[in-house]
Amino acid sequence: MNFAFQGSIELGIIYAIMALGVFISFRTLNMPDMSVDGSFVTGAAISVVMSMSGHPFLGVLLSFVVGCGTGCIAAFLHTKLKIQALLAGILAMLALYSLNLKIMSGRANIALMNKATVFSEFEKLVGGDYSRLIFATITVAFCLVVLFLFLNTRLGFLVRATGDNDQMVRALGVNTDLTIFVGLAIANGFVAVSGAMIAQYQSFVDVAMGVGMVVIGLASVIIGEVVFGAKSLMRRLIAVILGSILYRLIIAIAFELGMPATDLKLVSAVIVALAMSTPILKKQFATMKRRHFPQQGTKKRLQ
Numbered sequence: 001m002n003f004a005f006q007g008s009i010e011l012g013i014i015y016a017i018m019a020l021g022v023f024i025s026f027r028t029l030n031m032p033d034m035s036v037d038g039s040f041v042t043g044a045a046i047s048v049v050m051s052m053s054g055h056p057f058l059g060v061l062l063s064f065v066v067g068c069g070t071g072c073i074a075a076f077l078h079t080k081l082k083i084q085a086l087l088a089g090i091l092a093m094l095a096l097y098s099l100n101l102k103i104m105s106g107r108a109n110i111a112l113m114n115k116a117t118v119f120s121e122f123e124k125l126v127g128g129d130y131s132r133l134i135f136a137t138i139t140v141a142f143c144l145v146v147l148f149l150f151l152n153t154r155l156g157f158l159v160r161a162t163g164d165n166d167q168m169v170r171a172l173g174v175n176t177d178l179t180i181f182v183g184l185a186i187a188n189g190f191v192a193v194s195g196a197m198i199a200q201y202q203s204f205v206d207v208a209m210g211v212g213m214v215v216i217g218l219a220s221v222i223i224g225e226v227v228f229g230a231k232s233l234m235r236r237l238i239a240v241i242l243g244s245i246l247y248r249l250i251i252a253i254a255f256e257l258g259m260p261a262t263d264l265k266l267v268s269a270v271i272v273a274l275a276m277s278t279p280i281l282k283k284q285f286a287t288m289k290r291r292h293f294p295q296q297g298t299k300k301r302l303q
Helices: 003-028 036-052 056-079 085-103 118-126 131-151 154-164 166-171 176-202 213-228 233-256 261-276 278-292 294-302
Strands: 109-111 204-206
Touching: 003 036, 003 131, 003 154, 003 176, 003 213, 003 233, 036 056, 036 085, 036 109, 036 176, 036 204, 036 213, 056 085, 056 118, 056 176, 118 131, 118 176, 131 154, 131 176, 131 233, 154 166, 154 176, 166 176, 176 204, 176 213, 213 233, 213 261, 233 261, 261 278
Parallel strands: none
Antiparallel strands: 109 204
16 A cells, blocks of 8 residues: 555544544534633644553543533533633634643644553554554544444434434423533533644644644535535445545555645545535536536426
8 A cells, every 4th residue: 555545544544533523513512612722732632641641542541531521611601601602612712722731741743752642552453554544543432432322322322413403402391501511511521532643643742733723623524524424324424434435545656646734624624515515506507408408307297
């Protein structure tokens, strides 16, 4: 396998964990959670600090716990202080920027030089050139199963129902504030785990590495739904993972064709825009086709 494309698949799988978190907030809860950019770095910062202390696996677990806490910050601002969801996420993201700097002892970036990571430790067990790919696959498969099982519990059904129709859920006597807290906590916990693994994969953390993570997560979710479908819950979750991998492969192909690294965010925005506009583009294409080739539509109706 080409080294560049293997790396893209590995990154796509790791970013898929973040995409699952974005799926919970944007698709399940139907909330634009902008705190993702901050919680991603929070997970990365905690992971690197713990790895420097010789506890890389503990760093990943701790990043999930703290990530859940960052989600609760946005949920608190939205549910208790009645701040609009989009603004609450932005405020949480701004607050997390300072918090992340404190976790990193005031430094803008930290490199993991000759320190153990979850990938290096796993490589000692299995060896081979595909150890990173195997570990990333095992991790995202575990997250997929856990999320699927949770969303099929009673609490999980309430979280999904809150995103579909929160007024109906409140009419049934359910505290929707609690379901929003739970949903955003788990979403940001997944995002933080992704950040933790990316930091250990790349052996560094930067306070600005979370910029645009919402776009990447949305791109993965939308591409997955458009390309692979979204009929059942399991299929939707798998589509998100495959969408993340496909997104990274598209970026890798663009780099292979000579795209400057400075254009990465622009290409990401274009991909998301195209993916989101796919339904209307299909509709317009069908209209143009009927207008210019009316005989084809007549033949189909006669058949």
